[in-house]
Amino acid sequence: MQGILPYILRRLLWAPLILIAVSFIAFTVARYGPGDPISVAMGQYRDPEALARVRHEKGLDKPLLDQYRIYIWNVLHGDLGESFRFGARPVSEIIFPKMWVSAQLGLVALIITFGVGIPVGILAALKQGSWMDPASISTFLFFQSVPVLVTVPVMLLVFVLKLHWLPTGGWEGIFSKHIVIPALALSLPGVAGVARLMRATTLDVLKEDYVRTARAKGLREFTVVSQHVARNALLPMTTIIGISLVTLLEGAFFTETLLGIPGIGRLAFESVTSRDYDVILGLTLVLASAFIVANIVIDIAYTFIDPRVRYQRSAVI
Amino acid sequence: MAEAEAAAETLDEVTLGARRSPLGLAFRRLLRKRIAVLALAFIAVFYFCGLFAPVVAPRSYTAQDLDNVLQGPSLAHPLGTDRLGRDMLSRVIWASRTTVIVTLATLVTGGLVLSVSLGLLAGYMGGKVDTAIMRVGDVFFALPGLPMLILINATLKPRVVEQAWIKNLEDWLRVDGLPDYILIFGALSLFAWVGGARIIRSQILALRETEYVVAARAMGASAWRVIFRHLLPNVSNIIIVGLSASLGAIAGTEIALTWFGVGIQPPTPSFGAMLYDGGSIRTLQANPHLLLVPGAVVATLIFAFNLLGDALTDVLTPRAR
Numbered sequence: 001m002q003g004i005l006p007y008i009l010r011r012l013l014w015a016p017l018i019l020i021a022v023s024f025i026a027f028t029v030a031r032y033g034p035g036d037p038i039s040v041a042m043g044q045y046r047d048p049e050a051l052a053r054v055r056h057e058k059g060l061d062k063p064l065l066d067q068y069r070i071y072i073w074n075v076l077h078g079d080l081g082e083s084f085r086f087g088a089r090p091v092s093e094i095i096f097p098k099m100w101v102s103a104q105l106g107l108v109a110l111i112i113t114f115g116v117g118i119p120v121g122i123l124a125a126l127k128q129g130s131w132m133d134p135a136s137i138s139t140f141l142f143f144q145s146v147p148v149l150v151t152v153p154v155m156l157l158v159f160v161l162k163l164h165w166l167p168t169g170g171w172e173g174i175f176s177k178h179i180v181i182p183a184l185a186l187s188l189p190g191v192a193g194v195a196r197l198m199r200a201t202t203l204d205v206l207k208e209d210y211v212r213t214a215r216a217k218g219l220r221e222f223t224v225v226s227q228h229v230a231r232n233a234l235l236p237m238t239t240i241i242g243i244s245l246v247t248l249l250e251g252a253f254f255t256e257t258l259l260g261i262p263g264i265g266r267l268a269f270e271s272v273t274s275r276d277y278d279v280i281l282g283l284t285l286v287l288a289s290a291f292i293v294a295n296i297v298i299d300i301a302y303t304f305i306d307p308r309v310r311y312q313r314s315a316v317i
Numbered sequence: 318m319a320e321a322e323a324a325a326e327t328l329d330e331v332t333l334g335a336r337r338s339p340l341g342l343a344f345r346r347l348l349r350k351r352i353a354v355l356a357l358a359f360i361a362v363f364y365f366c367g368l369f370a371p372v373v374a375p376r377s378y379t380a381q382d383l384d385n386v387l388q389g390p391s392l393a394h395p396l397g398t399d400r401l402g403r404d405m406l407s408r409v410i411w412a413s414r415t416t417v418i419v420t421l422a423t424l425v426t427g428g429l430v431l432s433v434s435l436g437l438l439a440g441y442m443g444g445k446v447d448t449a450i451m452r453v454g455d456v457f458f459a460l461p462g463l464p465m466l467i468l469i470n471a472t473l474k475p476r477v478v479e480q481a482w483i484k485n486l487e488d489w490l491r492v493d494g495l496p497d498y499i500l501i502f503g504a505l506s507l508f509a510w511v512g513g514a515r516i517i518r519s520q521i522l523a524l525r526e527t528e529y530v531v532a533a534r535a536m537g538a539s540a541w542r543v544i545f546r547h548l549l550p551n552v553s554n555i556i557i558v559g560l561s562a563s564l565g566a567i568a569g570t571e572i573a574l575t576w577f578g579v580g581i582q583p584p585t586p587s588f589g590a591m592l593y594d595g596g597s598i599r600t601l602q603a604n605p606h607l608l609l610v611p612g613a614v615v616a617t618l619i620f621a622f623n624l625l626g627d628a629l630t631d632v633l634t635p636r637a638r
């Protein structure tokens with residue numbers, strides 16, 4: 001196990017540095033935009049004197065670097081600033097409940113993605129050379145190609161208005177029928193990626209000696225596949241959970257906005273359109289930290305699951 | 318059956334190989350795949366329509382026919398008309414022009430220039446240059462892509478529109494809405510290069526130690542010569558595979574940004590705006606063609622990109638074949 005500890009340490013030391021760079025970029029872009037937060041908040045009733053006074057109170061007349069320093073200082077003390085749109089409510093109070101909604105939805109979608117993708121990938125690998133292999137992968141590749149912007153309205157039309165099977169948008173928790181459409185819309189595009197990787201790793205494992213041995217000693221094909229092939233082919237799948245999370249977040253933007261789900265995607269959409277700067281910044285920081293931590297956890301977990309993996313200096317994120 | 322084909326292929330390559338470049342061989346292999354040919358044909362038609370939209374489109378994208386609004390498909394309007402009586406076929410063709418411009422521009426700036434040059438540089442130079450490039454890449458990789466793209470497009474647009482030289486360039490190139498295009502492909506390139514650069518760098522790291530590179534350097538070849546004559550040809554397959562895989566995502570992101578209202582601005586047509594207009598459930602119920610026509614074109618295009626990317630991976634990366 002030599003080499004694991006320095007590797008983990010290096011990863012953990014880089015994480016805060018990357019976060020600082022990320023936050024600085026996001027901060028600069030947000031402040032560089034037209035109309036600073038105060039004039040946006042005041043809307044059309046702007047009185048130059050009041051504007052200058054509030055700007056001074058909030059420290060927005062200071063140089064950019066000073067503003068950034070103050071912002072980071074506050075963030076480190078758990079203060080992500082205030083939302084202008086939600087009547088000066090603290091940003092953390094707004095973000096975290098919405099993150100919880102998105103996390104639930106994302107978890108359901110992730111389970112569907114992997115639950116469908118893994119069996120499809122194994123089947124495609126077992127049927128390599130027959131028409132079923134390209135057909136199954138292509139089917140899900142097609143689902144990956146249709147934009148969520150099209151699937152969601154079409155699903156609404158078919159399942160809600162024509163067939164009356166499901167309720168329209170909104171959020172009632174993960175055990176209500178409301179989750180079916182967003183979960184499908186979020187998970188279907190990711191299936192192809194999972195299935196393809198699963199197919200590739202299964203094909204690799206099928207060539208292994210131990211699979212031949214398992215067959216040679218007369219095990220049933222089902223046992224060979226489920227006990228010897230699938231379990232070994234599953235290992236590399238942990239690495240694409242990180243990528244799946246990114247796909248999920250991007251899908252959440254549209255799905256949540258289209259279906260009126262009070263999650264983080266919709267919040268980001270509304271905050272950007274109404275220039276609610278502190279919410280945007282807070283979201284960027286929280287999401288970036290979540291990705292960095294998730295990727296580190298996945299990588300470290302992977303080195304424990306599969307000790308053959310080497311730790312490269314280059315792989316920081 | 319498949320094996321026989323493969324054997325025939327290899328035989329072909331052996332007998333004809335002497336006169337063919339590796340890329341030419343790969344292209345021939347690609348043309349043997351029916352799905353890839355179909356995908357390639359659709360992409361070719363799409364890019365042709367996009368590039369020559371002024372000639373191909375039967376009408377202007379702004380021409381309104383207020384007597385015939387929200388018509389379904391007919392002889393005069395094969396794909397129907399929208400809310401303002403504009404011909405949907407023409408709008409789809411003009412919208413494909415937007416996709417063509419954005420994908421090509423991003424491909425060149427983000428895909429080729431940034432990712433290839435930075436990946437080569439990091440891999441070849443190593444040391445501090447490598448660290449600097451890769452750490453910057455880590456930062457961009459950690460930034461949540463879509464929110465940042467939306468933020469950049471929303472906040473920087475007024476600054477870009479102000480620039481006089483961009484205005485002049487717009488007049489000179491006669492491309493309406495040039496600032497929109499510049500922002501979109503600029504921002505996209507900024508985020509698109511990291512993945513490709515990482516892969517190219519890791520390949521270069523391995524290639525740098527091969528005998529022929531060491532030999533070339535021992536003979537006194539300059540860094541440029543080593544990079545362009547020895548390293549670049551060996552990573553060109555990976556570059557092509559990577560670029561083809563990213564095209565669908567680039568097209569999709571432009572559509573997403575425009576859908577959010579921070580991308581291409583009307584009246585310049587874009588699939589994002591069309592999907593937004595047709596996307597409400599009442600509209601879909603009453604006039605399904607408003608969503609389904611652009612939706613089908615976009616889905617087919619991205620599907621074609623994905624299929625082509627798969628086929629190229631098969632053809633160009635021999636290990637996976």
